[in-house]
Amino acid sequence: MRRVFVNEEWCLACHLCEYNCAFANSGMDDMVLALKGKPIFPRIHVEGDERISYAVSCRHCTDPICVKSCIAGALSKDGDVIRVDRNVCVGCLTCVLVCPYGALAPGPDGVMQKCELCLENSCGEPACVKGCPNRAIVYEERGERA
Amino acid sequence: MGVDFIYPEFEVIRNESRCIACRVCERQCSNEVHAWSERRGVMMSDESRCVNCQRCVSLCPTRALKIVRSDCRLRENANWTDATIKEVYKQAGSGGVLLSSMGNPNPLPVYWDRILINASQVTNPPIDPLREPMETRVSLGKRPQRIERDDEGGIICDLQPQIELSMPVMFSAMSYGSISYNAHASLARAATELGIMYNTGEGGLHEDFYAYGPHTIVQVASGRFGVHEDFLNAGAAIEIKMGQGAKPGIGGHLPGAKIVGDISRTRMIPEGSDAISPAPHHDIYSIEDLRQLVFSLKEATSYRKPVIVKVAAVHNIAAIASGIARSGADIIAIDGFRGGTGAAPTRIRDNVGIPIELALASVDQRLRDEGIRNDVSIVCGGSIRSASDVVKAIALGADACYVATAALLALGCHLCRTCHTGKCNWGIATQRPDLVKRLNPEIGSERLVNLMNAWRHEIKELIGGMGINSIEALKGNRLMLRGVGLTEKELSILGINHAGE
Ligand code: SF4
Ligand code: SF4
Ligand code: SF4
Ligand code: SF4
Numbered sequence: 001m002r003r004v005f006v007n008e009e010w011c012l013a014c015h016l017c018e019y020n021c022a023f024a025n026s027g028m029d030d031m032v033l034a035l036k037g038k039p040i041f042p043r044i045h046v047e048g049d050e051r052i053s054y055a056v057s058c059r060h061c062t063d064p065i066c067v068k069s070c071i072a073g074a075l076s077k078d079g080d081v082i083r084v085d086r087n088v089c090v091g092c093l094t095c096v097l098v099c100p101y102g103a104l105a106p107g108p109d110g111v112m113q114k115c116e117l118c119l120e121n122s123c124g125e126p127a128c129v130k131g132c133p134n135r136a137i138v139y140e141e142r143g144e145r146a
Numbered sequence: 147m148g149v150d151f152i153y154p155e156f157e158v159i160r161n162e163s164r165c166i167a168c169r170v171c172e173r174q175c176s177n178e179v180h181a182w183s184e185r186r187g188v189m190m191s192d193e194s195r196c197v198n199c200q201r202c203v204s205l206c207p208t209r210a211l212k213i214v215r216s217d218c219r220l221r222e223n224a225n226w227t228d229a230t231i232k233e234v235y236k237q238a239g240s241g242g243v244l245l246s247s248m249g250n251p252n253p254l255p256v257y258w259d260r261i262l263i264n265a266s267q268v269t270n271p272p273i274d275p276l277r278e279p280m281e282t283r284v285s286l287g288k289r290p291q292r293i294e295r296d297d298e299g300g301i302i303c304d305l306q307p308q309i310e311l312s313m314p315v316m317f318s319a320m321s322y323g324s325i326s327y328n329a330h331a332s333l334a335r336a337a338t339e340l341g342i343m344y345n346t347g348e349g350g351l352h353e354d355f356y357a358y359g360p361h362t363i364v365q366v367a368s369g370r371f372g373v374h375e376d377f378l379n380a381g382a383a384i385e386i387k388m389g390q391g392a393k394p395g396i397g398g399h400l401p402g403a404k405i406v407g408d409i410s411r412t413r414m415i416p417e418g419s420d421a422i423s424p425a426p427h428h429d430i431y432s433i434e435d436l437r438q439l440v441f442s443l444k445e446a447t448s449y450r451k452p453v454i455v456k457v458a459a460v461h462n463i464a465a466i467a468s469g470i471a472r473s474g475a476d477i478i479a480i481d482g483f484r485g486g487t488g489a490a491p492t493r494i495r496d497n498v499g500i501p502i503e504l505a506l507a508s509v510d511q512r513l514r515d516e517g518i519r520n521d522v523s524i525v526c527g528g529s530i531r532s533a534s535d536v537v538k539a540i541a542l543g544a545d546a547c548y549v550a551t552a553a554l555l556a557l558g559c560h561l562c563r564t565c566h567t568g569k570c571n572w573g574i575a576t577q578r579p580d581l582v583k584r585l586n587p588e589i590g591s592e593r594l595v596n597l598m599n600a601w602r603h604e605i606k607e608l609i610g611g612m613g614i615n616s617i618e619a620l621k622g623n624r625l626m627l628r629g630v631g632l633t634e635k636e637l638s639i640l641g642i643n644h645a646g647e
Binding site for chain 2: 010013015019023032051
């Protein structure tokens, strides 16, 4: 399957991916209305320092430990995409503890949210990748992932 | 500090109703114009630092920004213009020589824009490049004067070394140091993919780029930085830089602050030492001296590489070119006064040298008159901006063109002309690692390849329209050109008729 991969060599820590993510998942068609004057809760996070930075989002593992650990059964594998059912999540944060990439984080309501590759929102393809100015994240096929 | 006489040149206009305070502009501006004000709860800007590179404008996700020229002007004066007065203020404040970057921005005549191209109608058919084959390949170097045959009547084919190009365009010299590692990587990859050449400029060749040697022209300038036997043998040709269009009469100068790490190693000089190239080559004071260097370089490379001599277009360019043609050089590169630079004294950039169009026409004519045109190829540069400039240059007598500014534009340069500050926000004219990173050579080389492929197609359309199907057949074909709004003198130097004639 195609996944989002990080080319940390080219990441500028501009944080555009975070804003594009928050907008794509806002359900709105106007970025200003969606984001102006509000804290944002993106599903991708830029980490690092001045020397090296990289954007972290769900790796969509072939054998996802978060799905195995979720006490409520809110996380599941839908084809190759790992999804969260926000109606089922109880906010216990077990998935946050087990995810080796730190890819999950709660939304403003305390319920888990995660990257679902924008496949079902208004963007239709990862908005972070589409808006990255330097190809520091790419959406590619590279085979299995542990 | 006393009174600052100079009001900022640009205004940063932020549409507050659009700004989402993402602070992308703040993170991307190396001139630290933008800043988030916690107290005011809005983004603020210090426009006095803005150089109008438009990095923030391009990256703002809500298109909230624009940069405009400040309309705060000094009182109108046709003699003492706003710019002239401010230059005086600057020098009165600093006591220094004014520095500038990129090409001469002044409204001096651009002859390309006053030359028009012919097309076939009725009596001779135009050629459609999509339906018929067209040849854009050229080779540069010495041509035999006549065909010679052996005893059996076979043609004796001992051509001097040549450069083969898939189209008559090359990326001209920009040193590693004046531009970034990633800019060089983009140029090297693109030249290789396109089957053309890029040029190391005068700072040597980074060890990572030896792999692109067959598409590299290695340059030997007056400072001889980074020149050694392997370097000379690494490229497809060697260029002796006698002069540069943007600053004829002076040598390159890369400040010590930029001589760090790999650049110091590549240039073979200590870190932090200024790389100052002397104005002359200290071993060249005559055509005979030049001949010695040409042949030393040929000797060092076993006569396998053509030697280019690059000069700035200056008043006696035709006589100079004639001398160069007799020095044993294979190719003459002429750089016009609008050529770019990473840093030059403003007065020299804006007042020294002559237009490339006139220089090219007079050199081609002089070499023809003297019967030595086939001894050298001519490459012209100094603001070749488009495929039509290339076609006009070929028809005026060039064998190929050098482009640099257009290539940098393809890489993202916005011609803010502040390369000399070393803070290029587009990752081109800088050595700051966080800025260099902004130019991903994968994207850069793709954009260069796109640009050149587009030009190649346009060149085919233009020459096809004239009923010509190869660059070779266009060379020096000045009948295909007409001037508009030019004086008799200009027309006679260009060797073209006026439109309507
Ligand atoms: S948009 Fe791209 S370059 Fe910018 S922070 Fe995200 S991954 Fe890095
Ligand atoms: S210097 Fe460039 S990035 Fe900075 S504010 Fe001006 S235009 Fe924007
Ligand atoms: S990049 Fe645009 S939206 Fe973001 S803070 Fe700057 S002006 Fe505002
Ligand atoms: S190379 Fe960079 S600094 Fe120089 S003019 Fe272009 S954008 Fe400006």
